[in-house]
Amino acid sequence: MPIIHVYGWKGLSDEAKRKIIAGITKVFTDMGIPKEAVEVIIHEIPKESWGVGGELASEKLRDFRPP
Amino acid sequence: MPIIHVYGWKGLSDEAKRKIIAGITKVFTDMGIPKEAVEVIIHEIPKESWGVGGELASEKLRDFRPP
Amino acid sequence: MPIIHVYGWKGLSDEAKRKIIAGITKVFTDMGIPKEAVEVIIHEIPKESWGVGGELASEKLRDFRPP
Amino acid sequence: MPIIHVYGWKGLSDEAKRKIIAGITKVFTDMGIPKEAVEVIIHEIPKESWGVGGELASEKLRDFRPP
Amino acid sequence: MPIIHVYGWKGLSDEAKRKIIAGITKVFTDMGIPKEAVEVIIHEIPKESWGVGGELASEKLRDFRPP
Amino acid sequence: MPIIHVYGWKGLSDEAKRKIIAGITKVFTDMGIPKEAVEVIIHEIPKESWGVGGELASEKLRDFRPP
Numbered sequence: 482m483p484i485i486h487v488y489g490w491k492g493l494s495d496e497a498k499r500k501i502i503a504g505i506t507k508v509f510t511d512m513g514i515p516k517e518a519v520e521v522i523i524h525e526i527p528k529e530s531w532g533v534g535g536e537l538a539s540e541k542l543r544d545f546r547p548p
Numbered sequence: 549m550p551i552i553h554v555y556g557w558k559g560l561s562d563e564a565k566r567k568i569i570a571g572i573t574k575v576f577t578d579m580g581i582p583k584e585a586v587e588v589i590i591h592e593i594p595k596e597s598w599g600v601g602g603e604l605a606s607e608k609l610r611d612f613r614p615p
Numbered sequence: 616m617p618i619i620h621v622y623g624w625k626g627l628s629d630e631a632k633r634k635i636i637a638g639i640t641k642v643f644t645d646m647g648i649p650k651e652a653v654e655v656i657i658h659e660i661p662k663e664s665w666g667v668g669g670e671l672a673s674e675k676l677r678d679f680r681p682p
Numbered sequence: 683m684p685i686i687h688v689y690g691w692k693g694l695s696d697e698a699k700r701k702i703i704a705g706i707t708k709v710f711t712d713m714g715i716p717k718e719a720v721e722v723i724i725h726e727i728p729k730e731s732w733g734v735g736g737e738l739a740s741e742k743l744r745d746f747r748p749p
Numbered sequence: 750m751p752i753i754h755v756y757g758w759k760g761l762s763d764e765a766k767r768k769i770i771a772g773i774t775k776v777f778t779d780m781g782i783p784k785e786a787v788e789v790i791i792h793e794i795p796k797e798s799w800g801v802g803g804e805l806a807s808e809k810l811r812d813f814r815p816p
Numbered sequence: 817m818p819i820i821h822v823y824g825w826k827g828l829s830d831e832a833k834r835k836i837i838a839g840i841t842k843v844f845t846d847m848g849i850p851k852e853a854v855e856v857i858i859h860e861i862p863k864e865s866w867g868v869g870g871e872l873a874s875e876k877l878r879d880f881r882p883p
């Protein structure tokens with residue numbers, strides 16, 4: 482407790498994952514939660530499986546690259 | 549808002565994904581939600597990771613193919 | 616199969632839920648999936664538990680009402 | 683994109699929710715993601731619906747209070 | 750690790766929750782996972798928010814009661 | 817109903833998946849739920865996408881192997 486599921490686009494570097502996990506964990510430790518209690522799961526979703534405004538993100542947001 | 553997570557079996561064509569995303573988005577725009585507000589995430593699950601009635605779908609429903 | 620989790624704001628009428636469930640189910644039956652195989656779960660989230668752009672939706676989008 | 687689901691124990695104050703939402707959003711804006719693209723959903727779970735080590739958190743961790 | 754999200758209908762007794770949490774945890778400890786590593790979250794969904802075969806479970810499966 | 821989402825580390829054998837699916841299903845059939853109603857979805861997450869205590873599980877728990 483807490484458990485955090487992050488859904489973003491496929492292609493995150495390990496460095497980006499490290500920042501996401503460390504950053505989100507710190508939000509909770511700053512509130513007094515022990516860091517061992519925080520679990521963060523990153524789900525990388527292919528852009529062709531993500532719809533925004535009724536269209537595939539792979540077609541609508543062709544040029545966006547995950548960090 | 550809203551956010552929709554769809555869990556189905558692996559192997560969907562891009563055409564099938566387009567239909568799922570457009571169709572689900574339309575359900576909400578028909579109710580007056582702006583289409584840009586609708587996000588649909590499709591999670592493709594291997595049949596050997598999906599259990600129905602206590603058995604792997606890959607063994608129990610061997611002949612089913614996703615659209 | 617498939618399983619669909621819908622996350623929206625609290626306060627949907629039963630009529631709105633009926634439309635969401637019937638509409639999403641039809642997306643899949645139109646693709647040849649038997650209707651009994653489709654499960655839709657609606658999660659109603661209080662606006663003060665939903666963040667958009669770093670703020671609570673209850674403060675940022677005060678006037679929006681769910682259908 | 684991204685979408686973040688947070689699961690914690692019931693009883694968070696609005697102030698705690700504000701910190702969670704602002705803090706998690708900042709993790710992503712620090713990586714160059716526009717803040718409007720970040721959606722955070724907080725799910726408050728009753729302690730008697732959360733199991734740790736095979737026991738209800740309401741019994742095992744009786745004295746813990748959410749921030 | 751592992752984290753298990755259970756979605757069922759609202760109205761489970763604490764005794765039923767205890768059985769679900771103890772039973773699922775045992776599945777993993779039987780495989781050699783330490784019990785402290787297993788977290789189980791039960792989400793109780795109102796029957797009028799759950800669709801089966803395109804209809805609300807509250808209308809279609811009126812007589813079913815959760816254990 | 818019920819639907820169970822299991823999140824664990826990537827690399828489960830088919831035999832381990834069979835045990836997870838059969839075991840979790842049995843928890844519910846023991847409570848009187850018909851087995852056909854139980855769906856279990858296993859999500860295998862790469863260890864470098866899973867954070868524990870603010871660090872990647874791939875770095876912190878390097879030697880752990882899934883069953």
